[in-house]
Amino acid sequence: MAKRNVIVELVHTRKLENNMMAAMSGQGLALDADATPRLGSLDYDLSFPALALPKLVRGEYPKDELYDVFASVTFDSSPEASTYLVRGTVEEGDIPALNDAASRNRAVANIYADTTIETMAVCPSSPPVGSDADVERLLCTTLMRQRQMDGSGVLVAIVDTGVNMAYLNSRGKTPTFDAARSWSWNPAAVTPGSAPVGHGTMCAYDVCIAAPRCTLLDIALLHGISATPGSSLMSGLLSDAIRAYSHLLAVMTAPRRPGENRSLVVSNSWGMFHPSWDFPVDHPGNYSDNPNHPFNRIVATLERSGADIVFAAGNCGADCPDGRCSQPPGSPAVTTRAIYGANSSPSVTCVAGVDTTKARAGYSSVGPGRLTDRKPDICGYTHFRGSGVYSSDGGTSAACPVISGVLGAIRSQRPYNAADSTTSPAAIRNLVTSTAVDLGPSGYDFQHGYGVIDGCKIVERVAGRPIVIDPCRRLPWLCELCRRYPWICKGLPGWPPKPWPGPGPKAADSAMTDPAQSQEVWQMFDGEDPSEEIPQETLAYVLGLLAGQRTAEAVKPEHPCSCSSKA
Template sequence: MTRGIFCGIFALAAVAGLTTIPQNSNHIDHHRTQQWHLTYLNASAAQQISQGAGVVVAVPDSGVDRHPDLIRNLLPGVDIIRGGDGDGREDRDGHGTGMAGLIAAHGQKNNRGTLGIAPHAKILPIFYSPPRKDGDVDDLAAGIEYATAKHADIISISAVAEASVRLQRAVRAALSANIVIVAASGNRPNSPSVGYPASEIGVLSVGGVGPDGNHASISVSGPEIDVVAPAVDIYSTSIDGKYRKGTGTSDATAIVAGAAALVRSKYPYLPAAEVVHRLTATAVDKGPPGRDDEYGYGVIDLVAALTADVPPLGFESVTAVPPSGVTSAAAQPAGGDGGRGAATRGWVTLGVIVAAGCGFLVWRRRRRADDPPPRISR
């Protein structure tokens, strides 16, 4: 049987349940303080701009529990396989609940509990993988088909799988339906290279970094990597109202899916391909200048993705500076390629063109950590 592989390792499968704390609205409990990735990504500043309202993120995984930090954002979904409660809202593994919490946990009163990147986004849970086992690749395909039929805005896939005919068809149909697909690149040593569907053209492929901002040793490398996000000791929700700490590109993928939800909420008419482009174009470059196989285009920058004046794909590919009077991608209504995804990965996310006969290269360098802030769209 062909199976998918979850891209996360539980460093701590479940932590003791909710802690009683003083009823002080200024108090941040210990769950929130363990979410180092929120501070690293300046999530609080980004959430003053967008919180993911109006966006539905499908999570094909081990189901999603009705965790107190998450329950208000949890839609009824589906069980692709038997063993759940029928609508995806039961998880006996913890992986799916952890991913959903990283995307859209809303926390509890008085700053208790955990917080997702997009705390007003909705989660569409899809149970396709049995507890503590890898899911079947065609069950994953069925989950993606369900998400497409339900008009999800984003599909977050924290797994790698063999590229079966049905899975490839499901992924490509979702891309054609203007859905942003975010997928884990894979974990060493199980994955020697970027797995599927992260390797599919048009899918946003995610690698990982640690708290020091450097490449996480567990994260695979390869030419398909688009962006990276925190992937080490990531604290999130788990089953039975508890919490978990995980390491792997699963976690980084859920975080990037939350970032995509912020962008889709602020720019609801932006095609899926432009949402992906906005995330890659504003990423903070790491490693060698430009795209590289460990960091892709760099670490996601939530605030820049929401505020930078990012030229649309076609403009950036033709000229380094948009012509006078051309508005940014943020102002464009949905249209153009309809979010079908990149014709080639490099053209969409790097923005390069070599003029025939002269070899002239126009390229807008990726941002580095010491660069000034990007221009803000007005």
Template sequence: MAKKTKGMDQGNGDEIRDVLLEIRVPTGQRTLATSFVQTMNLTGFIPNEDAIPIEMTPTSAMAAELESAGEASLILEGQVRADQIEALEANPNVIKVWSNAPIEPFNFELQEAVETNPTLDLTPMAPGDCPVGTCDCAASVPKGNLNDVARYLGVNQIWARGIRGNGIVVGVVDGGITATGRTLTPGEAPARTINNVIGGWPTTTWGTQGRGWSYHGNMCATDVLGMAPDARLYDLRIAGASSTGTVSNALQAFQWAINQFRANGTPQILTNSWGMYQQSWYADYCTNPEHPFTRKVVEAINTGIIVLFAAGNCGKTCPDGRCSTDNGPGKSIWGANGHPFVMTVGAVNTRSEFIGYSSQGPAALDPYKPDFCSVSHFTGYFNSDNGTSAATPIAAGVVALLKQRNPRLSQFDAKAALKDTATDIAGTGWDANTGSGIINAWRAFNHHRASGTVLPAPSPYVATQFTGTLAPNQTHTWFTWGWPAHWHVLWSMMPTTNAGKVKWQVKVERASDAQATYWITVTNVGSVTTNFEGRYGVMG
């Protein structure tokens, strides 16, 4: 194991671990994975018979090898004893054993925060205590309602043009939605049901429950519709009253969304208001961009789905109690929530005050996070919809309006339009607290990237796409696909090991009229084993 984590630490040998097992199978066996696995001698692995095997885009380190061998990568969900993980990973059919990490919603838990820190002052902080002007830590006190949010962001001006989200489907990946017209599961008692829900996953029980995360999913659905009232919703339930939220559930939900999008072009948008509060919970997910769920998020984006994630509630000024010591800059945005491709959403209120628990960059997977801030602390489904949980579906609703105007809008177009037109409240340019600033729906609606006019970006966009390790004289090829073909992309490999030295060669393949694939061959020409980052810059 490359990392030992709470989920994968082998110290307690008889402890049963929930895991994601990545295996290699002949390409023709992908649909017969369950029966084929029985021939693999996967000692100690107990598969979850209810979970569908998920085909994966291979890791960058395995892609070329699997392709040349005519093999595919599959994820199986199951359990294994901690002291059997090492032997399982030694099996030639096994690529890696990954953690199946538990996840939680990014609503701000006021009581838990106070119990963890009894001296916590939840009144607005003085400027000296806040990284950006005056901070709002009063999560239970609304600063307006959904109509106020719409006016604040300029959404009402878009509505006046007849754009209200018609034809757009937003997938709410969350703890479930209680949908109008569906028979609710016994024990459900929502304040109200949610209109416009047309389907979802699990396919037989969508729209029937939401109490597992205390109707957090109803809140997110309400907030999407508050900005895009004519949009439709999919309920993608990844936690329930009798089931803990896990990344395996999210993996299944994302796969369903990808399959659905390939079949009929929906959902066009996925909003995610959940994640990890501490790196120590499951470090292999928090810090490794190759974790299967994070790769599935990238696949969704490359397929054409626009994906937003909440930054989290572990900002330094007044972090949620679940954050423990993992709070503040560089210790609060984990896993897929901070991947370079996704839109990572922080939080402000309608007074343009930074919300003091909004997680701060750099993220574990990208130093330039969050991307921007949206609005929280308003009356929506609850008296006060709060957390970066509320800010993210507000932003997703805005993206739905942009998508209705321009059906060809991509992840990168939407992100550029929102970042370029954001209202800066923390000095000039991007910062690790508010990103590019507070989104402005009306200005973004009129931005050339949202309207469909492709122009060079006004400034370079840079990030790290992958990481690698090479022994002296070792050469390896990575590839990354689904890049807009009109982009001008520059690649560089940067050693992160002292005295490390690498050289690289980039080849580009025109995969389609709209997309390109980059093949990057890296050689360690130094004398020490070298870690490096594969960095890119989009110049226009």
């Protein structure tokens, strides 16, 4: 039978008071079992010492308002007046007997349920959780760059409100910008690369977290036209997106210069917010659920040509849906099957949002998707302090370009090649989802997809494990010598050896868990051919030399001037 956690409130006794005081002074962090009454089958938690609860002396609340902030409340914090909280577990079936025993025992003031508590989901008004530096660390970007996974030679198209390159540069992001292959819904209104700083610039910044050396294409699609009730200032029509994708298709299929990478990543942090914006589902011209809609068709065509297309899942998560998920405003939000049209296409990577603690953002739309059930595919990081365009780079808007940047980094090492199926967009999607860290219920789920992206594991798959030579396995006699006479080996780089822990997120002990740093420990060995024999004479000579240097340092006089005066 299941056990239930309970909190027991006990009246003051000297033993409880002493237990509480000992815990507060750090002298005793365990419950004094002798201080607690026996209550049926209640099993006290001995690791939880008594906790004083001051007595409420006076509470004057305005009439019918128990939680008014202007209420007048005073407490008596003296040990004698306080009650004491302890906790324990009881079999679910024994709860009535426990209540009965407690009601008959004058030492017990009350019994409460001790429910499981969880962190609140990140919502729009929440402050940023971490920064882009944390996202870099979580994505293992240091290791990526060591392996030349930095977006070099890869086109990344930001399909959004337009990018401001000067702003990006001022924030330390210096990707290449390709004006010739950029596009604007109206070149007279928006010059690609010089758009007002806004949503598109944030997206470009977040791409550069993992792909700082990519080549950006500014596809300025969204602009201020909408008359839709509840819509935001920047918007567009899906027909504009068809034009934009036609341009990208031309970019992708155009002849390339010799040696030029054929890779294109397309980042889309936009979409539809409510079904009422679309034709009804049973209408043959419907967009959301209809793979034959021209936009859904051109998305599939662009993917077939080799482009990696990434879409944000949307911000209609049930915990705190965007206001636009309610039409008319104020009505209940549509939060189920809220990943519409191309955002849920089987040809794209659909991105949900988690914060830098890997907790799902409350606004992140959940699946199933409209065109494909298994959407979203993966979680990207969002709601962090990053571009400075907003207080936080938030929404699934930020999670999407974070993933796009990782795809850009992958493409530096695995460019698209029509003749090689392992480089197809589907293969890259599979790489990203199969290496993800599972979140939520085991396996795929509609809140997190396959989990949160794991840059470390992706590096391992794409670039292989770093060559780590263990000198103690190769030359056990040398290690034995060093263990016995550590002063001899003190000068050897990489000594004492630290085991490489394998890729994984940085934990408290960064030196041992950050693979990038661990790799530096082994830098002198990196790239060595393990089969190559090192002449023992050479090693003996080096060790002797080091030993001689140590000895010379040990006997070197501290004041050479006095020596010379003696001479």
